[in-house]
Amino acid sequence: xxxxxxxxxxxxxxxxxxxxxxxxxxxxxxxxxxxxxxxxxxxxxxxxxxxxxxxxxxxxxxxxxxxxxxxxxxxxxxxxxxxxxxxxxxxxxxxxxxxxxxxxxxxxxxx
Amino acid sequence: xxxxxxxxxxxxxxxxxxxxxxxxxxxxxxxxxxxxxxxxxxxxxxxxxxxxxxxxxxxxxxxxxxxxxxxxxxxxxxxxxxxxxxxxxxxxxxxxxxxxxxxxxxxxxxxxxx
Numbered sequence: 645x646x647x648x649x650x651x652x653x654x655x656x657x658x659x660x661x662x663x664x665x666x667x668x669x670x671x672x673x674x675x676x677x678x679x680x681x682x683x684x685x686x687x688x689x690x691x692x693x694x695x696x697x698x699x700x701x702x703x704x705x706x707x708x709x710x711x712x713x714x715x716x717x718x719x720x721x722x723x724x725x726x727x728x729x730x731x732x733x734x735x736x737x738x739x740x741x742x743x744x745x746x747x748x749x750x751x752x753x754x755x
Numbered sequence: 756x757x758x759x760x761x762x763x764x765x766x767x768x769x770x771x772x773x774x775x776x777x778x779x780x781x782x783x784x785x786x787x788x789x790x791x792x793x794x795x796x797x798x799x800x801x802x803x804x805x806x807x808x809x810x811x812x813x814x815x816x817x818x819x820x821x822x823x824x825x826x827x828x829x830x831x832x833x834x835x836x837x838x839x840x841x842x843x844x845x846x847x848x849x850x851x852x853x854x855x856x857x858x859x860x861x862x863x864x865x866x867x868x869x
Contacts, residue, residue, distance in 0.1 A: 648798075675855070677856065679857075684861070685843055685861070686859070687845065688859070689856045692854050702856075743789055743801045746799040749798050
């Protein structure tokens with residue numbers, strides 16, 4: 645059973661389009677996260693939700709909008725995609741200080 | 756604010772040699788420390804963690820790390836590496852409060868050569 649699953653795994657699209665990435669966790673964790681990994685492999689937090697409540701929003705352009713319909717799901721919608729949005733987006737989940745579990749990532753390429 | 760410095764961006768070693776990947780952190784409060792491994796085109800897998808207690812922690816695949824509070828370090832070690840250990844290794848820190856976001860180092864690419 646996949647603990648943290650993201651879809652799609654690959655996303656190739658054109659500048660200006662709108663796209664969504666979905667994430668689901670079956671670990672019963674309270675908190676879910678989105679991280680962005682750039683072309684140099686640097687990982688940075690974008691958002692975090694705890695029990696459907698937004699608790700972290702790290703200076704991300706407002707073209708990015710996370711949504712958490714319940715504590716097992718955290719989706720990421722991106723409007724008006726730009727070349728600089730090309731990256732790997734990782735979803736993760738965790739509880740308290742315990743290690744976070746990561747999905748396999750969504751590789752977003754903007755043409 | 757917390758930050759993590761991985762001192763080596765690349766570490767090449769020969770198979771069966773020992774390896775140490777260095778990690779230093781800075782934080783004004785107590786932290787929790789982690790090492791994750793990322794194989795090509797895959798997600799992050801936890802190697803080991805330090806939350807409290809014994810400063811020497813053992814993880815999967817024969818890796819271990821030592822938390823040194825006075826030197827604010829959390830170096831990763833393995834006594835004998837295999838070709839299959841070739842991967843990107845990330846040191847990360849989180850702290851308590853209303854969130855436990857991870858702050859990552861820039862990663863160390865470990866390349867094990869035959």
